[in-house]
Amino acid sequence: MARRFVSINNAPLRTAVVGYGYWGPNLVRNVMERPELEFAGLCERDPARAAAYSARYAGQPVFNDLSLVLADDTIDAVVVATPPRTHHAIVRACLEAGKHVLVEKPLATTTADAVDLLETASRNGRTLMPGHTFVYSPPVNKIKEIIAGGTLGEVYFVTSSRMNLGKYQADGVICDLAPHDLSILLYWLDSPIVEVAATGRSIFQAGIPETAFITLTFANGANANIQVSWLAPRKVREMTVVGSQRMIQYDDNAADEAVRIFDRGMEFSVPQTFGEYQLTYRSGDMIVPRLEPAEPLSLELADFAQAIRTGTEPRSSAQLGLEIVMAMEAAEESLRRNGEPIAIERAPLRVAA
Template sequence: MSVAPETLVHPALRVAVIGAGYWGPNLARNFAMSTDWELVAICDMDLDRAEALARKTGNPAVVSSLDELLARHQIDAVAIATPARTHHQIAMQAIAAGKHVVVEKPLADNSVHGAQMVEAAAAAGTILMADHTYCYTPAVLKIRDLLADNELGEILYIDSTRINLGLVQPDVDVFWDLAPHDLSILDFVLPGGLSARTVTALGSDPLHAGKSCVGYLSMELESGILAHINVNWLSPTKIRRMVIGGSRKTLVWDDLNPQQRLTIFDRGVDLERQEMMRADAEDRKGATISYRLGDTWSPALSEFEPLGLMVSEFAASIRGARPAPTDGPSALRVLKVLEHADRSRAAAAATLSTDHSTAAMENAR
């Protein structure tokens, strides 16, 4: 069993990881390495897989069910790394037992389940946190600081691309697989959070997999910002890039460029001069657009493992009895946008089907 050093000020919290598949090993490793935590158990229906993970993370106990975990082990919290459709049942049982919960993305398989999890945690006085890992990266933390300091001016638009030749997931489409990363980042960095006025989405299934493998999601936020997200499982080129355009500066985050992940451009359309020129129609005829040319710079970023910071923040939230930076309500906002995207695609498909039916009837007359 991995044992974190205890002090009189902060005794180590006891945690179990539920799910030893794709993401569970990353959580288990970070909990085992953290001085805030003692990794007590690994829970997975596949005991061989759980035991293999336990051998790599200090030999915590291994159990095959949540009932066994709660009955046999004294724990403060659970980390859930199972398919999204199981998150609600596991989290609700853990919360009912008085345990704090961190869940890998997405929070749940629908917003009704997500809301029930949020309400249950609030009623029980426990912490419910979403493992939105990108929000704990040095680049995204820096972006949040820059926007809080109004470094870019008024945010005008956001354009995000997350594409690669990826694994077609068995239980979710490309929107639910990849877009939660970008949506959670926007909720984290924007001062007003993720508050969408409209959501429009288009998806394509060229593989005939029965789900969207390529997707485009556009939102108009309550603040007036236009945000666009492109997700794709079929691209031979891997791109992880976000552009945030402001009235004074523009930020480009290229997550795959470790030498220069963030770049700030002090150039673009000079909006202040544009306002001055509007009063003079003759000037506008001669120079409709005024451009600003300035410096380009890249802020220095610290290097650390985001999951390590995430598990530390989980502990700090529990000890301080305060909401986590990526708490249940923030994860619920992400869920609601994903559901709006589903409804947008369904409505577009229904409209197209109706148009085709009407055209066929007209042709038959």
């Protein structure tokens, strides 16, 4: 097992945030609000973004270079909200400087970089956590509970659509949106992905897909299909889980009825003796479970603090982050090879003894 340094006192963990673009403001606000954390300042190298933060939070510290955060021994932890291709260098520098790190999804853009980050965290005895927010979302957790409780029976397959007229980004739509679907699927199905096939379109710039169709095979035999796109007329966040006993529809845009459980299915029996097969359709009740309201990002930060304090793995673990990067990388490889299925192979990690 890797050694992990844990805090010996209960003082709030002094936490800096790096990046104040689209998503960073949500992290700054939540770090300020969590009682387990003490906001230690923002690191933002774009003067206009730093000015927007200072206008909102007068008098709060601002650093214009990461080296200033790394050199500050009073800072325990860093939350990184910069573009994916910058994650590896920034997170590695923070871990080497002895900081615990929560990095926005995805953990890194290549498997080699993600493995390197897990090994660096282990070597330095620091908590490394990717920010897969959806594993803290009330509807996702309700469905996890239902699947784990056996109500659905055997999960045959899951479909997922995540589309909108989205913000175009150099890292491509797979890197931007698919980590959400992948984190939810790995969390629900609790089984590694063994094969990935993907097709898609790069309409505006070669090598930067705006749309992708990804098909996954899990070790437990379940399948999933994910559609991600920045080219759609309206925001769609829908998943369907089909099990042998029940089926679920999850619509993240439908606030009060985000999760609907259907007692529907098909019974197929082949007679022992020669004769016609029997097919029976089941069309029972639909149930809408009650969901407790909660802000996922706030729960994610509480889990980060708990992981640092106790040395335990957060729900959004570094291993989950690595699995997601492997699947993302395989999807991108399959896309380049016109949909050829790519098997995922796992090499053992070098963790500190």
